[in-house]
Amino acid sequence: MTNASAQAASPPWDDVSITVIRRDMLRFARMQLRDSGAAEDMVQEALMAAMTSAKSFAGRSAFKTWMFAILRNKIVDHIRASSREICGADLAGSSDMDAGLEEFDVLFNRRGLWNPDDRPATWADPEASFEQDAFWTVFDLCMNKLPEHIARVYTMRELLELDTAEICAELGITRSNCFVILHRARLGLRECLENRWFQGEAR
Amino acid sequence: MKMMNCKDATQLMSERYERTLSLRELLSLKVHTAMCKGCSNYGQHLDVLRQASARLRAGNTSGEP
Known part of the structure; x- marks a missing residue:
């Protein structure tokens, strides 16, 4: 891998792109969780997980696709962990x-x-x-x-x-x-x- | 077999995304939607819902204000 392609592969962590992507992530999470607080937490966790595992990004997919995959997995984990309660409580x-x-x-x-x-x-x-x-x-x-x-x-x-x-x-x-x-x-x-x-x- | 009505047709059009319909189901659905503009529109709208979901999954929902 050349220097140039290595550079191109790092996620763009500037304030503007984080703000824009966070908005779309919140929409996705809120629709799924129906709880603004929980959605904010989930998006926050996904953003932090992404920042600490930027090496796994490696330019394999578009930045946004990668971020949304992390968010999706966080929400699926959350649902699997809490499905027993949900089931017992109201389903x-x-x-x-x-x-x-x-x-x-x-x-x-x-x-x-x-x-x-x-x-x-x-x-x-x-x-x-x-x-x-x-x-x-x-x-x-x-x-x-x-x-x-x-x-x-x-x-x-x-x-x-x-x-x-x-x-x-x-x-x-x-x-x-x-x-x-x-x-x-x-x-x-x-x-x-x-x-x-x-x-x-x-x- | 009774004639398929709009209620049955919409249910089958939804289940089409979840399971493979039988030949019999497919044919009666086709006959119904050929005659029923409302259900034929409904089928197209379900595709629009699918496309909207794909946009949401990709985070592609920031449009023109």
């Missing part, structure tokens, strides 16, 4: 697990067809929406509107990319229950994004 009871599941049924009529007001419309240019800060503010809001246990399963699946078998095992729920919860999460999130964002955009 094991099947009545709690089913709470909030029926509310999405109102989207459909008695024959299981979309109510006219809830029928999904055409969304204009989602890629362009992704480029706007305001879209992500709405996305945060819609995630927060999901019942907590539904959001937890959804973020474990979509943000941490755990497979359903592991999610079932960690939370002590059945595979079919897991599928139903993910389905409800998608129904709720989609509905909220359409009402609060895309409806105004598309017309």
Whole structure:
């Protein structure tokens, strides 16, 4: 390795890049943990772990990708460590697990067809929406509107990319229950994004 | 077998991300979405949700203010 490539491989630890990346890390952690304090701690730990293990960076991946991998692993460790309590506290009871599941049924009529007001419309240019800060503010809001246990399963699946078998095992729920919860999460999130964002955009 | 309704179709479109659907499920879903604009849009929106998750995982969420 030449000097130049060795230099290029060290993480950019200047104040500006840390501030910018910390913002995105906080969004990710908050969405998963639903607790600002815990999210701040997790991001802090990830940043410190990254700074002390900068040698393992070695330019193998983009700085941000590397940072997010560290954060993801921290959150997965946290979830694995605390899943027993979560399970006992608020997920094991099947009545709690089913709470909030029926509310999405109102989207459909008695024959299981979309109510006219809830029928999904055409969304204009989602890629362009992704480029706007305001879209992500709405996305945060819609995630927060999901019942907590539904959001937890959804973020474990979509943000941490755990497979359903592991999610079932960690939370002590059945595979079919897991599928139903993910389905409800998608129904709720989609509905909220359409009402609060895309409806105004598309017309 | 009863005709698939929108409620069943949306559930299958979600499960498509979690497991391999049977041929029978795939075909009835295809027939339903061909006739139902709402569900056909729904399928596209689930892909948008997937793309949004990929952005969040990559920390690619700092856009134009």
